[in-house]
Amino acid sequence: MxxxxxxxxxxxxxxxxxxxxxxxxxxxxxxxxxxxxxxxxxxxxxxxxxxxxxxxxxxxxxxxxxxxxxxxxxxxxxxxxxxxxxxxxxxxxxxxxxxxxxxxxxxxxxxxxxxxxxxxxxxxxxxxxxxxxxxxxxxxxxxxxxxxxxxxxxxxxxxHPLVEVIESFKKEHPSIKQSSNIIALLPGSRRQEIQTKLPIMLEASKNFPDYTFIVAKAPSVEDEFYEPFLSGYKNVEVISNDTYSLLMKANAALVTSGTATLETALFGVPEIICYKASSLSYQIAKRLVKLKFICLVNLIMDKEVVKELIQHELTGENITKELNAILFDTLKRERMEMDYADLKNLLSxxxxxxxxxxxxxxxxxxxxx
Incomplete structure (x- = not known):
């Protein structure tokens, strides 16, 4: 057929x-x-x-x-x-x-x-x-x-199709282990959202000199597009077409809203949701969208499992504060891991x-x- x-x-x-x-x-x-x-x-x-x-x-x-x-x-x-x-x-x-x-x-x-x-x-x-x-x-x-x-x-x-996709990836790559000093940055797959969110994500990297911040490039965006944003950062690296390996290594992640938030959770990585749109788009959406959360993880679980930094709340200072919490607050990390397990059971x-x-x-x- x-x-x-x-x-x-x-x-x-x-x-x-x-x-x-x-x-x-x-x-x-x-x-x-x-x-x-x-x-x-x-x-x-x-x-x-x-x-x-x-x-x-x-x-x-x-x-x-x-x-x-x-x-x-x-x-x-x-x-x-x-x-x-x-x-x-x-x-x-x-x-x-x-x-x-x-x-x-x-x-x-x-x-x-x-x-x-x-x-x-x-x-x-x-x-x-x-x-x-x-x-x-x-x-x-x-x-x-x-x-x-x-x-x-x-x-x-x-x-949910991501459950078997991610479980299959884990089984095929048993040698990839989590690193204590890697922070994954997933700024999105479209030029507009990368341009808006990536500079703010990178700003926070200055406050964590002992960590390596790795940007996952979108497969549909040329490498040259990222270069102006990355110059001047000593502890920032980039990868292409290897986001899942990065999430297996990462100790925490900064993620734009969308499917990537769910992928990050299914890999068990503590994350912060970073969302910012153009002022016009945000004002229209604010009047039309009637949800408590924008992140799929929080929507499915019907509670705040992961922190959402939206529009004016998305600043380098706020990212630094929330990143410190998910890196160093043991109880917060354990609570998030338990919620991730419940999420996976729901989706399976x-x-x-x-x-x-x-x-x-x-x-x-x-x-x-």
């Missing part, structure tokens, strides 16, 4: 690649085409557009790049029409993929959404469109099934998420409709 998969970010590329591998175990003749990144391509998909060309962050940035987004949307529709897949699989990336779901529904393509848009955070009315245009919704956060139930929409919870209840999702998509694609 033919599968058209759309992932617009690094995390979607990761989950899409594992989904492709699992589908191929079930469907030997599977033909994959879509939007994603290097991992999806390596897994066997014909890549039409790389996510590095799609990453626009925040409300203001999206508005500024609207012509490019509309051009991409038009191109994508034409490509799907020409390919004529048995099923379209949309992975997260809601601003683009929900619009695409409306079109694929109208054109009578079977449409699966894997990894729900965060409608529980804001724009809850989007559920009406999801119910109307998405034939099958597969979710990866335990509270999402109950959320959609109140809308009388039955979704399938498959567990669905079993192997990628295999579960692949089975669901494969059976849906080959079934009568």
């Amino acid at each position: 033919k599968y058209y998969i759309i992932a617009g970010e690094a995390s979607g590329d990761l989950h899409g690649s594992n989904l492709i591998k699992e589908i191929k175990k079930l469907d030997a003749d599977a033909d994959m085409r879509g939007w994603g990144g290097d991992k999806m391509q390596a897994a066997g998909a014909t890549l039409v557009k790389h996510y590095r060309d799609l990453a626009f962050m925040g409300f203001a940035e999206v508005i500024k790049n609207l012509p490019a987004i509309m051009k991409n949307f038009k191109f994508c529709k034409e490509d799907i029409q020409n390919y004529n897949p048995d099923v379209v699989v949309l992975i997260d990336y809601p601003g683009f993929n929900l619009r695409m779901a409306e079109w694929t529904h109208q054109k009578k393509f079977k449409t699966v959404f894997y990894i729900s848009p965060q409608v529980w955070a804001w724009k809850e009315n989007r559920v009406k469109a999801i119910k109307k245009y998405v034939d099958k919704m597969i979710v990866i956060l335990p509270f999402e099934k109950q959320f959609f139930k109140k809308w009388n929409y039955d979704v399938e919870y498959v567990g 209840k669905g079993g192997n998420a990628s295999a579960n999702a692949a089975k669901s998509i494969y059976e849906f694609a080959k079934g009568e409709w």
Whole structure:
């Protein structure tokens, strides 16, 4: 069968690649085409557009790049029409993929959404469109099934795909050990967020001369982009395409919001969440988002497991204070480790998420409709 998969970010590329591998175990003749990144391509998909060309962050940035987004949307529709897949699989990336779901529904393509848009955070009315245009919704956060139930929409919870990804990495790299003096910096995967957050993260490094701060570069951003931010720091290093090894070594981490916060927790690394957007984007989000937390770890656990430094709170001084706490307060570290264990148990209840999702998509694609 033919599968058209759309992932617009690094995390979607990761989950899409594992989904492709699992589908191929079930469907030997599977033909994959879509939007994603290097991992999806390596897994066997014909890549039409790389996510590095799609990453626009925040409300203001999206508005500024609207012509490019509309051009991409038009191109994508034409490509799907020409390919004529048995099923379209949309992975997260809601601003683009929900619009695409409306079109694929109208054109009578079977449409699966894997990894729900965060409608529980804001724009809850989007559920009406999801119910109307998405034939099958597969979710990866335990509270999402109950959320959609109140809308009388039955979704399938498959567990979180990061659990098996990280456990597999640990088993494959038993020789990597934690170091007592390494602090990981994960400033994000998009240029705008790196430019905003990395200088503030680095400012704190001056107060910890005995520690090595290692910046994990984003695979979609060129090395040259980082150079102006890094000059002048004696205890700062960089790595490329090796974030998981870094997290296995790190004693603590400064992490921007998003999937990286969950990855860091599943590696058991005490972390501080660093979030800052443009003033316009932040003010709009502040009025629309109705959550107690921005970090996935805290949202899933429904309490503050890790400290969130948001917007004006994100300063070198505050990072220094919180970093001292997670490095040297033994009770705080032990409490965080226990919460991380509970988090992993919650996310493991669905079993192997990628295999579960692949089975669901494969059976849906080959079934009568």
